[in-house]
Amino acid sequence: MPWESPDSFCMLDLLASDHAIEYAFMYNGTRFHIFTSAEKLLGAGNLLQDFNKFLSHLDDPDIMFQFEEWVLAPLDDFMRKVAPSQGGGTRKPITLLDYFAPPTYAFTIVNKAGTLFAVQEDYNAQIHGDSSPRTRISDSLSDSGPTAHELAGDANLDGYNMPSQDFVCRSSLPPVRHILASELERVDDGLSDEQMSDVPRKVRRVGTDDVFFFKAGSKDHGHLREMELLSQINRSGNFSSPFQTSTLVGIVVWDDSKTSLMGFLLEYIEGETLASRMDGASMETKKKWVRQVESTLKRLHEVDIIWGDVKADNVMINKNGDAVLIDFGGGYTPAYIKQELQQTVQGDLIGLDHIKVALGLTDGI
Template identity: 25%
Template sequence: MSHTVIDSHIDLASSWVTVMCRATRFHITVAYKDIQKSRFETEYSEMVATAIDDDDGEDHDVLCEWIVGPCLSYFRESTQDAPREITFGDFYYPETHHLKLLVSESELSPKATRDRGTMNPFHIMIPSSDLPPFPEIPRLKASDLRIISDTKWDDYMSEIPQKAIIADGSIKFFKPADDKKQLLREVDMHLRIRHAGLQDVRIAQLHGIVVSDDGRMTIGLLLDLIPSTGDSLYSYRNSASALEHHERWKQQITDIVKKLHAHGLVWGDVHPGNIVIDTSFDAWVVDFGGGSIVEFVPRKIAGTKEGDWHGVGKVFDEWILEDR
C-alpha cells in the first residue's frame, strides 16, 4: 500500500515513525518495554543498533518499514473513504491517527492511542515568522491549491506533491520548504534574477510562496512548470539523445551560467539532477537552494563561479557520455 515516511526517530527505548497514506497521517510508536521477552525483542534491538550506526540511511529505512508493516491493514481500513480530490491544505493538515505497536498472539499489531506529544506536525514546514517578509512575492493559501489526482493510483495522496493546480487552472511546480537555509537562498536568487531582467533565460521563474491558511507556516514555493516529461539530465546519460544533443545542451547551460555570472549570480548546485530537458530538447537550469554534490563540485569551491564552471565541465565533458 502506497505510503511515505515523513519523519522518524530511532532509539532503543522508543522509536516512532510518521507516515502519510491517502492524505491521512499515521504516527506509529514502538516501545522496547512493549515487546520485551517476545520474539521481536532481539530483532528490534539489532535493527535499532544498525540503524543508529547507519551512514547511508538504508538500515534506517528498513527499520521504519518494519515498524510500518504491521499497520498497513489499519491504513487501508482507515482510509477507505478518503476523497480523491485533495488540496495542499488537506495534505499538510491531515486527519491524524496515533498508534502504538503491541504484541498480540505472537504478532505485532497496532493499537490506537492518544497523542503523546512526540510527533512534530510541522516537520516539513517553516514558521513564516522565521523568514523575511518578501513583499514582492505573492502568498498562496494551501487550501486554494489542488493536488493533481490520479484515478488509478493513490501515490499522489501519500507523497509530498511536486505539482499544484492554482486558481486559474494552470499547473505550477511545487518545491517543499524542508530546509530554511535553502529556501532563503532560492527566494533571494530568484528575486535577483528578476531584478537582473533575466526572465527570458531558461530558468523556471518563482511564482509564489505557499503558506498555511492562517499564514503562520510556510509550506513551499511555486515555480513555473518546465514543459517537460519531468526528466532531468540523469535520464539521458549515455543515451542516443545525449549523443545527439550533448553539444547543444552544453552550450545552452554555458550561456545561462555566463548570464548569471555577468550579474554576480552563482548557480551553486551544478549536477545532472538540476538540469531539466524540455519537450523541445532544450536544457533548463533549476534549483538555486545551494548545496552541492562532491562528484560534480568539490566542497572547497561550492557556491563560487569556479565551482559552477567545474560542475558544467564535469557534467558535459566527463559524466554524460562516460561509457561511450
C-alpha cells in the same frame, strides 16, 4: 505500503537517536506518527535486539525497508480500516491543504509478551511533532522567537520530538502573490495509485487553468535559500533568454494562518530532465545543452549566485528543447564534489564537468 501492497505510501520524516525512532508517513491519504524506543521494547523475545540492529543501519535502504515491515506490521489491520485504498473510480481532487492537514493517527510501539503491540494515542502536534511544512512569517526579527536551530536543539527523543518551526522576516519575502493552500489542487495527470500519497508537485489554482510547480518548505531551510536566490535572479534583470532558470511566481500560505508559509510556486516547465533526455539525444543537441548550461552558470557567477547541486537531474529541457537550470535549494551530490566545496564556484564548475562527462563530451575529470 512497503510490504507488497498496491496502496500508496510515502515516508514523511524519520528521526533517530541512539535509542529511539520517530517515523512519520502517509498511507492512502492518511498520516501516521510512530514512536518506539529501546525502553519500550524491553521484555520477552528478541524485539530489543531486532530494534538495535535496525537502529544502527537505517541508512541502508534494505535495512530501512525491513524496519518498515517490522514496525508497521502491528498496525496493518488498523491502517487498512481507517485508510482504505483510493484506487478505482474517479479520484477526488486533493488540495495542498488536504494533503498537509490530513486525518492523523499516533502510536507507540511496545513489547507485549514478546510481540510488537501498537498503543494508540490522541495525536497532538506539540507532543508528537508535525511533519507538515510551516515557516512562520514574522514582522521583524525581534518577534521571531527562537531560531530553528535552537528549536531543533530542544528535540527530545526520550519522549517525542518537539515540533520545529522556521522563521522568516516578512520584509525578506519576494514581492510575489500569496495563495491559500486550499486554492491549489494536485493535477492528476497520469499519476498511478501508488503515487497518490506522494507530496503534490504539479498543482493548479482551483477554478482556473493556471498550473504551477509546488515546492514545500524543508527543515534544512533550502526553501528560504531558493526563494531568495530566485528573487535575486529576477532583481538582477540579467536573465532574459537565452539565460534560463526556474521562475518564482507565488508563495503558498496556510489557511489557518496567513503568517505561516507552506512553500512556494514556480512557473511549470513542460519537459523532462537532462538526465532523462541525454541518452536519446544527438551529439549536436548535447553540445547545445551544455553551452546553454555553461552560459547560464557563468551569468549566475557574475552576479555572485552559486547554483549549488549541479547535476543533470537539475536541468530541465523545456518544450522548446532548451536547457533550464532548476533547484537552487542548496545541497550537493557526494559522488560529484567534496562536502567542503558545496556552495562554491569551484563546486559548481566541477558539477558542470560531471555533466559534460555524462553527456560524453569529455573523457573524464
